[in-house]
Amino acid sequence: MRIRSITCFIHPRWPISELIFQKAGLFAQMAKQSFENEGYTVQTIRMATPPFSKFLTKQDYAQASAHIAVMAHSEGFEYVSLGPALTDQLESYAVIPELLGLSGNLFFSGHLTTPHTEINLPAVRACAEVIPQTAQLEANGFANLRFAALANVPPWAPFFPAAYHQGSTSAFSLALEAADLAVSAFTEARSLEEARQNLVTRIETHAQALQKVAQRLGDAYQVEFKGLDFTLAPFPQLDKSIGHALERLGLPAVGLPGSLAAAAFLTDTLDRATFKRTGFNSLMMPLLEDATLAARGAQGVLSVYDLLLYSAVCGTGLDTIPLPGDASVDQLYAVLLDLAALALRLDKPLTARLIPVPGLQAGDETDFDFEFFANSKVLALHAEPLTGLLVGEGNIPLNRRGNNQPMH
Numbered sequence: 001m002r003i004r005s006i007t008c009f010i011h012p013r014w015p016i017s018e019l020i021f022q023k024a025g026l027f028a029q030m031a032k033q034s035f036e037n038e039g040y041t042v043q044t045i046r047m048a049t050p051p052f053s054k055f056l057t058k059q060d061y062a063q064a065s066a067h068i069a070v071m072a073h074s075e076g077f078e079y080v081s082l083g084p085a086l087t088d089q090l091e092s093y094a095v096i097p098e099l100l101g102l103s104g105n106l107f108f109s110g111h112l113t114t115p116h117t118e119i120n121l122p123a124v125r126a127c128a129e130v131i132p133q134t135a136q137l138e139a140n141g142f143a144n145l146r147f148a149a150l151a152n153v154p155p156w157a158p159f160f161p162a163a164y165h166q167g168s169t170s171a172f173s174l175a176l177e178a179a180d181l182a183v184s185a186f187t188e189a190r191s192l193e194e195a196r197q198n199l200v201t202r203i204e205t206h207a208q209a210l211q212k213v214a215q216r217l218g219d220a221y222q223v224e225f226k227g228l229d230f231t232l233a234p235f236p237q238l239d240k241s242i243g244h245a246l247e248r249l250g251l252p253a254v255g256l257p258g259s260l261a262a263a264a265f266l267t268d269t270l271d272r273a274t275f276k277r278t279g280f281n282s283l284m285m286p287l288l289e290d291a292t293l294a295a296r297g298a299q300g301v302l303s304v305y306d307l308l309l310y311s312a313v314c315g316t317g318l319d320t321i322p323l324p325g326d327a328s329v330d331q332l333y334a335v336l337l338d339l340a341a342l343a344l345r346l347d348k349p350l351t352a353r354l355i356p357v358p359g360l361q362a363g364d365e366t367d368f369d370f371e372f373f374a375n376s377k378v379l380a381l382h383a384e385p386l387t388g389l390l391v392g393e394g395n396i397p398l399n400r401r402g403n404n405q406p407m408h
Contacts, residue, residue, distance in 0.1 A: 007158035009165035025075025048163035051083035053092040069103040083164035084109040093126035118395035128332035151343035157279030179234040182245035207275035229279030236374035243292025255302035264313035282315030294376035317350035325358040330385035
């Protein structure tokens with residue numbers, strides 16, 4: 001198991017406070033050293049801010065984003081998330097492709113839902129418009145790795161691009177690359193109960209060690225520790241594949257019947273572990289980041305809507321999905337609308353990080369040169385443009401499942 005990211009949450013101010021960046025950099029380096037002293041590999045240190053439109057004026061977006069990227073890099077932060085565009089500031093979505101083009105270490109996102117459990121239809125379309133524009137910024141549509149549409153996602157999730165801050169008090173949390181825990185726990189088990197207990201024990205053992213260090217750091221530097229995100233992020237090797245872990249339970253292949261039950265079992269097991277939580281803490285199934293999922297996608301066993309179906313019992317939504325380069329705004333809108341509805345009705349955070357690959361069609365092989373990706377084939381996008389009431393300009397209020405009180 002590795003720490004994918006120590007994510008520091010700061011309010012950079014504007015004009016930028018160099019002192020805040022310096023303090024954050026000092027803390028992050030000390031945190032990295034402290035966790036490494038305990039035997040944990042730390043892959044990256046990252047910074048996340050409040051939503052950019054909350055502390056910047058429109059005329060400053062480009063200048064400030066570029067400045068923040070440079071300042072953060074100078075303090076040792078590999079990546080910076082400037083947070084989501086907001087449903088009450090729709091103009092902020094349209095500028096995201098331009099801002100992503102400023103630096104390869106900047107990440108952005110956009111909310112699909114409001115704080116009042118509503119789907120904001122114009123925001124869904126705005127996110128759908130960002131994706132094909134962003135696909136033109138880098139070869140293979142790679143820049144969409146740095147943009148996600150968010151549904152019902154709260155602050156302080158440490159995984160990018162979903163990470164964003166709220167308030168002005170500095171904080172931090174840990175994103176964990178821990179799919180290997182599930183692989184070993186399930187491989188060694190002789191029953192489902194033993195598989196469950198193996199994984200819970202491994203998670204809680206690591207959580208206790210990590211929390212001890214994190215709390216000591218938080219107290220020493222007056223930086224609030226928000227918690228751990230044990231979303232079992234994979235890496236494109238078989239022993240670090242969440243798809244492989246699921247198949248160790250007895251699936252012939254992820255994507256075939258039985259996969260939903262396996263996903264539910266794994267997520268329920270995560271829920272039973274005791275530790276300080278932030279973010280998703282669920283089953284992450286990023287197709288291009290997982291060797292087994294990438295293989296099943298290439299074989300045609302695993303589809304976009306299979307992955308969306310599994311999000312009903314786990315998370316984090318649709319992540320690193322290669323799509324045809326000519327995927328239209330209308331098609332993407334329909335997919336994002338479904339994701340937002342699922343997130344609100346089930347009261348869970350979900351994201352969509354969709355990667356149309358210019359020049360490729362469904363079934364074509366991908367050709368990414370990126371250590372965190374396993375190549376696959378472009379998945380078909382079986383979506384048609386919506387019409388009528390579902391493409392309006394307002395909000396769709398949705399009660400959370402089990403809440404019978406009407407929304408006002």
